[in-house]
Each structure stands twice: as C-alpha cells, then as structure tokens.
Amino acid sequence: AQRVTQPEKLLSVFKGAPVELKCNYSYSGSPELFWYVQYSRQRLQLLLRHISRESIKGFTADLNKGETSFHLKKPFAQEEDSAMYYCALQGAQKLVFGQGTRLTINP
Amino acid sequence: DTGVSQNPRHKITKRGQNVTFRCDPISEHNRLYWYRQTLGQGPEFLTYFQNEAQLEKSRLLSDRFSAERPKGSFSTLEIQRTEQGDSAMYLCASRLTGTGGDGYTFGSGTRLTVV
Secondary structure, eight states: OOEEEOOOSEEEEETTSOEEEOOEEEOSSOOOEEEEEEOTTSOOEEEEETTTTOOBTTBEEEEETTTTEEEEEESSOOGGGOEEEEEEEEOSSSEEEOOOEEEEEEO | OOSOEEEOSEEEEOTTOOEEEEEEOOTTOOEEEEEEEOTTSOOEEEEEEETTEEEEEOTTSOTTEEEEOTTSSOEEEEESSOOGGGOEEEEEEEEOTTOOTTOOEEOOOEEEEEO
16 A cells, blocks of 8 residues: 655744654555645645755755655755645555645744 | 646536536646645545546546546546535646656646535
8 A cells, every 4th residue: 555644734833943844654665755845826846856865945855764754854944935745655657645744934 | 838737726516516627738748647635635646547548546536526538638527416525626737657756747726616
C-alpha cells in the first residue's frame, strides 16, 4: 500500500524561526518523494524532489529510508512561506498525497 | 499553451442534478489525472488516462462518476445525481509518460458545491 502521513494539520512559527514539516510514508518499492506547495489563490506546484537534493526557497528535505520519513526544513522562516504544504509519493503510475500542513509564519 | 485549464472554476448545483467538468491538459502530455480535494485533506486520486485509455480508477469513483478522454486530448468528468458529499475541489493534472513525480502540472481546479 502507498500511504503518506503528515501528522500536523497546522503549524505556526514566528518569522526567522526554524521550520520543520513532518512527512512519513509507506511504500513497498523504492520511493520517489516530493514536496508540493499551494500558496493562497494559486494552483498546486512542485517545491522540491528528493532525488535532486536541492534547496528551493531555502527549503531542504532529506529522505530517510530507515525512518521512512521525508521532512521539510528551513532554518529561517519568512512570511512568504505561509502556504499549504503537501508531501507526495510517486507510486505506481500516480502521485499519492498526504493530508497537508498549513504553515503560518507570524511577523 | 498556458498550462492545464479547467472549466468551470466554480459550480453550484442542487442535489440530484448532473454536472460535468472539463480539463484541457498541456498538449504534449499524454497522461491526464483527476483528483478530488475536500476541506482539510490532500488531493485524492480518482482516475487517470494514457491518451484516450482510462487505465486506473479509484474506489472513490462510484458508479455515479464517469470520466472520458475521447480523443486523447481534453477530458470530462461527469457526476450524476449529485450528493452533498460530492462537494469538493476537483483537480486535473497532466504529465508526459516517463517523467516522474516532478512532471505533473496541475490545473486551478473546479470547486463544486452541492446544495
């Protein structure tokens, strides 16, 4: 079974504070994991993918196969980071999403 | 090509009525996906097409739901005898076979409200 779990529905931090959005997955094969983001009034878009190991907008995410986790991190939050964040797994032929975490950055 | 286009943006219908949504994917993308998103949930997979062939349907897709992609281009999603539980955002996405999870392009969605 393919499953993605994001345990926090809401996360609120102050500007400049570190951010960590948690994601755990269940997949029998070799996982391909992503973070998607949806800013207010915009469509769902890719933020980053585990394969590239890149940093996008200051965010990074490391795939931990032992803990089956793919947490999203940013050392210093900015107000424009406020959005819905979805962890997603590319399973057999389709993307499977977690329930999402609404991140609010307080000034 | 301006990306994935969905129409209408919003639809309000009375319970029991039929509704149809349309999705126009990126022209060179041969795969087209439908997802449903309810309040507080992530997108849930409904079905997908490769060209005109519907290759997978979720258990969420009851008999009242039907999707088509007649010429391998645009797709329609029809809901018959709508129920209040059908109220949701319906998202369409497309991608090219061989691209991974970063190859999806999503539309803005159609928000359905059943009253």
